[in-house]
Amino acid sequence: MSICVLGASGFLGQGICRELDLRGIDWAGIDRSSNDKRIHKISLDSYDDQVLEILKGFDCVINAVGSLKPRDFRVNPDAALALGMANIDVISRLVVESEVSRFVHLSSGGTVYGECKRPASESDYASPISWYGRLKWIEEMVLIDRLKTSSTLLSIARVSNPYGNEHTLSHGFVDVLVNKLKAKIPFECFFSSGAKRDFIHINDMAAQVVDLATSEYGGVFNVCSGNSTSLESLMSIVEKQFPDVIKFNEIEVSQEDIVVNDLSNSKFNSHFGKVVTVDVEQYLIEQLNAIKDKK
Template identity: 30%
Template structure:
């Protein structure tokens, strides 16, 4: 398949590009410098079998123009409607769209985002469903791994490991008992590729996570074990955009995509730490 990747220079987009090649597909990158909505980009889109939207100008800490980004998304999809693309995938956020409702969260649960970032992703899901009914919406939760930078208040492991490399104490925000769902980047991109390859994924909304919660305190213990260092974090109050839980049910991913996560936290964090140390 010839698959366009909007956000090809991002954490997920860049890892996916390499994985698509390994899986025998042809990735077509779209970036800020080469947007899919440019005259050239729209011409290229007509030759695509599938298209992934993994771009975002916002993170949980920086979102401030949610309506603008959602409007750009809507106008972009309107421009692409006559492209002939058979499969469209939108990367949402399983870590924010469910809000603080009872966990684990299933795809049929009502969306109650409490952060502006979660509200943005929920609104973009609505646009995708309205303009592209056959779209596949993926809701990954706290994707981590090699290649993830510490920026925008997103990705606790990216920030923690970078702090350790810099000889600084990592910051633990909020209650250390708060548990979240973490999924390794290689597992995430496998799910994306499966969603393109499986016809049954069309029109579906699918959670992508580990299927189990890990508290911040447990996560810190794993980081200590993997890095072999004594770590004394700095404790700070929780931030207004932090969810209390992001534990996802992943039965639908197994049933529709034939997908289950393969990388446990110890191995995933070890690979991420090796990458951080080697930079």
């Protein structure tokens, strides 16, 4: 089997490519910049015949493109939405016209379900409350619509909140926290009381995505740890070892703030067997111990 990874140099793409190497799976990537000779340096911002020809040579395509972040919608929501729609239009057209057998799209399990009163499963209604989450849901709908008459098998991986990519330390709550501590920079965080997130280590995320890509299963799958962790508990762990560098500010919940993100991994486990993932609290403790040992 051969796999092409779109966004291969990004936060998620790097982890997926490492997992493909570990499994000995033939792969190439497409991204706007990279030092890896296996990654074609091409932007996916516009339709490109060169990309189409590349995709035709692969059995499967994984879309890990993540050019937009939630903060982009806070700064300029109209521009962010327009760019996001343009990107998914280009990618969906390329996938349809390349006629690849398999397409795995990485979506956002951290936002598409909205507020979670219980562990959200794939059969639950999507109910995004932020514009970033709405775009991720729109992307899913565009792909389902564009591929409905295609022979391409579509899987949508709703990834929770990934962490642990040591090469991209400016992405996500956990990695930013660890990076600040390593650099001896004070860390100030703002979240609502009771805030919880399902965190998944980058290696576990990549393993689940590659499991999905090399399977015959289509449809939506949560890619997550299946455990929701309190942000206050993470802060408490840090405060015990670094009491002078952490500042926590409780904020009122806005219309676009998710307090609790809680996902079920029952569907994935039923298809692939029970998945054991890295515990985010244990990971954080190990990172803090390593930082203290270097002092």
